[in-house]
Amino acid sequence: MKNTKSWKDYVPQSVSLYYMDYRENLDEYEDLQDRCIRENNLEKLYERVLERYREQEADNLLRILDEIKETMVIEGRQEEFEKYYNEITELIRQRNDTDPTDSLIKNSSAINMFYSPGIEIEEHIGRESRAMSCYKIRRTLKLKKGQFDTLIEELVDNAIYGGELRIYFNAGFNELVTNDNGNDFRTIRFHGDVIVAVANSFNGSGYHISLPLNITFPFVRDRLFVDSQVRYSYATEVCGMCREWCDSTSWETGYKTVGNTGRNRQKEKTLLTN
Known part of the structure; x- marks a missing residue:
């Protein structure tokens, strides 16, 4: 056949x-x-x-x-x-x-990451008062006056050398890659028990707290960091914590801008140009 x-x-x-x-x-x-x-x-x-x-x-x-x-x-x-x-x-x-x-x-495991809103907290004994440091953090996190005051004061008091305000979370790195710079994420939202830290990468110090937040920032890729790749990694070199330490922070990205008012658009423009 x-x-x-x-x-x-x-x-x-x-x-x-x-x-x-x-x-x-x-x-x-x-x-x-x-x-x-x-x-x-x-x-x-x-x-x-x-x-x-x-x-x-x-x-x-x-x-x-x-x-x-x-x-x-x-x-x-x-x-x-x-x-x-x-x-x-x-x-x-x-x-x-x-x-x-x-x-x-x-x-691969999720990695410790942080997002920086672009706010620096001065050394506690220095140019900036304790009250002003607390105010800057509350304003950045969009908290009402008096909301979580005790926790914010704890954060400022223990981060005595000041540093960068950071929001820590865990993520698979590929979840933060769009492969298209012309169509990148526009927002990043954090919610749940969000890990908020003030960390100083110059002298290896800092402190963190957990806050029940639901906050959205304009997504600025230059403010997104893998913690192990910055000087004095806060999670491992400063605190010696395990990979799961910031699992309580939930997050998501989006392609829509934050709000639709002129005030919010101006905030986004300011963050993107800082």
């Missing part, structure tokens, strides 16, 4: 060009994750994956080609295999069902 199969029928419907162990992740490469966030794309990750898994892909591709060739030779179709070698190779790649980039991201 005449063999009427196409050369395409010899290529498995699904192949795996990569083997990914569940222990392979990006947890030790927070610098790479930070780079992707800074540049708002995954190009550096793709480059690392290509370099790291090139040999594995080549070995698996050759193995699958050898298996296809063996079958076609047995059925007297060696010339057809050689004729369509490039097409068979491309079809194998198209039917690959494993993506090392996706697997590395999936296997």
